[in-house]
Amino acid sequence: MNREFPVDINTYRFALCTPIQLRFNDLDPYQHVNNASQQQLLDIGKEAYMHCIYKDKGLFFVNSITFILASYTVDFLSQITIDKQVEVHTSIYHVGNKSIRMIQKIVDANTGEIFTVGNSVMACVDLSTRKSIPIPDEWRVRISTIEN
Numbered sequence: 001m002n003r004e005f006p007v008d009i010n011t012y013r014f015a016l017c018t019p020i021q022l023r024f025n026d027l028d029p030y031q032h033v034n035n036a037s038q039q040q041l042l043d044i045g046k047e048a049y050m051h052c053i054y055k056d057k058g059l060f061f062v063n064s065i066t067f068i069l070a071s072y073t074v075d076f077l078s079q080i081t082i083d084k085q086v087e088v089h090t091s092i093y094h095v096g097n098k099s100i101r102m103i104q105k106i107v108d109a110n111t112g113e114i115f116t117v118g119n120s121v122m123a124c125v126d127l128s129t130r131k132s133i134p135i136p137d138e139w140r141v142r143i144s145t146i147e148n
């Protein structure tokens with residue numbers, strides 16, 4: 001099946017690579033890593049990237065400002081079994097005024113086979129007002145630094 005993604009997932013240079021340890025509870029009755037667990041693995045990659053943006057703040061928000069998930073799609077391309085060593089590759093491929101677009105993939109750490117692709121839109125919000133706000137300039141600089 002031919003799928004279209006916002007970037008060429010085979011050649012795109014992903015900014016961050018997060019090694020993942022698969023767990024027994026990630027498995028379904030067929031001995032495959034289940035879809036819900038794969039979404040959690042992608043979240044681990046998001047968390048690692050957010051740590052890079054928020055850096056020395058130690059939290060996932062600064063003065064009540066944070067990114068929240070606005071849209072999320074996942075394509076399951078191939079089955080993952082417990083014997084695989086996997087990594088989550090994560091990048092932000094577009095920075096808008098109030099949101100970012102993130103692409104991720106779960107890959108075999110040894111062969112590079114792509115198992116799963118996730119595409120997210122994350123909005124910048126002020127939790128105290130519950131409204132979207134422009135992405136702080138400091139975060140834009142950090143994203144640019146991470147991506148370059």
